Amino acid sequence: MDDVEKAIRGFFNSVIRKLRFSDREHVREPPVPENGVTSLYRFGRLLKTEFFNSLPITRPASLRGPVAAVGYGWRWLGTALSFVLFGAGSILLGIVVVPLVSLASRDPAQRLQRVRGIIGGALRFFIVVTRHAGLMSYEVEGLENMVAGRSYLIVANHPTLIDAVFLLAFFPMADCVIKEGMARNFFTRHLVRAANYIPNADPVALLDAAVARLKSGRSLILFPEGTRTVPGAPLCFKPGAAAVAVRSGRECLPVVIRCEPMTLSKSDRWYRIPPRRAGFSISVQPPVAPAQVIGAEPVSRYANRSFNAWLQAYFSARLAGPG
């Protein structure tokens, strides 16, 4: 009898203990020993947190509401897709289209014309697609300042990664300087050779080639900054573009590029997209000959320097003014 009573009491006590135990929320759960299932689960949780924490999608506080969030998400995805489109398009042009066109055109002048026409067309297509996808907007003015058939040194400031895309889309027949790596890269070297762009290998050769192209009656696109603008810092023009202008004596066609809100700048990662759609404004200014600015000074280092200073001040003033 005692044994039975003890057993029953013992059973109830253990139930009561359990109940009490679960009542006390602050008591820590005893550690669950790791087995295959729990470690997999923990790994999954870890991965998920890590993954979501590492996602570059940090929505700015100014974005509230589902519509804005969807818009932001789309622009993020669309930006990623447009990079893919650009890369895939470059490869397609570089290893299929351009080699075929080159083979089909015997005459070098005709080949150059065709290849540049195709590159310009592809870039205009890219601009139209990204604009209609709502990734950016742009307005361009002053294209009439460029008289067809004349040779200009097209100089532009360089706020974003895609300035060259705009310039080559609007001035497809102009020469431009490209990274030396592109002249060697398997996917782009045919394109660079067929389009006869100038690789930036050796400064002396680059300077000579740039002046020679202009003197032969072609137009040339240069970014005097040499690289993208450091956001927030004053413009800093390197002396190269001014030297090319002074030595060739060609008219400069200043192109002032603004981007608001800023995107794809030197300090932006591509995935840090702006809170609103980026708006580009590309303004082609009336041409200016170096002689108009520095007088008929002979070609000298002082002429270079004063024209470079003038050019830098010209752009700074226009970028500082109201849009």
Added chain:
Amino acid sequence: MHGPDNLARLREVLAQDFDVDPAAVIPEARLEEDLDLDSIDAADLVVRLKELTGKAVRPGAFRSVRTVGDVLRVLESL
């Protein structure tokens, strides 16, 4: 060619074509900060030196050049 020879030559070129005070052309002088030469001047200097020595300068040989001493070293290695 001896070092001092090259230095004298460099002094002459810098004074003639770049208006640099010969007294300032010492091996320690930095081209940009001390002698006020920019990258275009440096490119022109390479061309002048090429003409003077009659030797081909490897493209990019002057890329890491910062001081007068560096220029002399490139000249001696030709």
